[in-house]
Amino acid sequence: MDIDSFLDRELGAQQKGKAEPEASGETAALLSSIQYLLAQKQFDQIEASYDSLWKKVSQSGFSWDRSLYDELVTIHGQIARETAPAFQDASKKIQIMRQMVAQARTLLSARQVDGAAKLQNEVAAMMAEIPGLFFQEKKAMEKEVLRLQRDVHDAQSAADLQKVSMLQREIMQQSARLRPFLLSGNVAAATQQYARLLSLYQQLPPGFLGIKLGLGREMAEMYKSLAIQQEIERLRQQLNPIAQRRFGALQQPSHPVAERHRRQARELLAGKEYDAALAQVNALLSLIPDDQEGRDMLERIQAAKRVA
Structure with a gap:
């Protein structure tokens, strides 16, 4: 028995007859x-x-209680059978996550921070899907994920600092290119350069308000100057047809200083000294904004500098 x-x-x-x-x-x-x-x-x-x-x-x-005992044994077997696939699935996911963490660290070593951050987010999402009853396995994996998150965050911060420093230099260089066009009244070139300046500014990441304020002050003054130049150009275009109908086409008056700048610009442009030629062209256009030869030389200089 x-x-x-x-x-x-x-x-x-003994229990027979008991409730x-x-x-x-x-x-x-x-x-x-x-x-x-x-x-x-x-x-x-x-x-x-x-x-x-x-x-x-x-x-x-x-x-x-025999029936209770049988139920306990049955439930134990059912839980073991039903959770076994879940344990296997969790183990596979954890193995995959460890591989993804290793890949993310490889990307960090190669300074591919965005790719590492993407993998880190995917690992975190997979971690949330693992049931809480796998406490030991989940906690061990969470430590690895947290270390990766910290390293990705540090790398992102360093990358942002480097990006901001580079953009700040480019914005200052672009501002320097823009000023001569504003001074010479070359509205078309100034508008084009200002659009590039704004494009660079908009690439600055969040969290650098101090730098943005420092750059924004000068950009606001440039915006004001450009708006004034555009309005002057608009009025000039409106007045020119009226003046021509009333007085006929007028010859451009001779301007000795402008002619000197024109001559020097030609010589420098022929010698491919583009920066020096640009200074002479801007000086010419500041005296005679509508000078066609000056604008032609300016376009040639810009084209040459883009190729260079």
């Missing part, structure tokens, strides 16, 4: 709850219900 049969015979006879303890009904409800959670694969809630089941067993005074 096995021990279960002995308990059934001896203890069953079923109240705890057994609560235990049955817990067993049903666990079976439902297993069917729904709500693994995070199963552990709490399983722990509550054993509390009820403890509260029963440990009196023998």
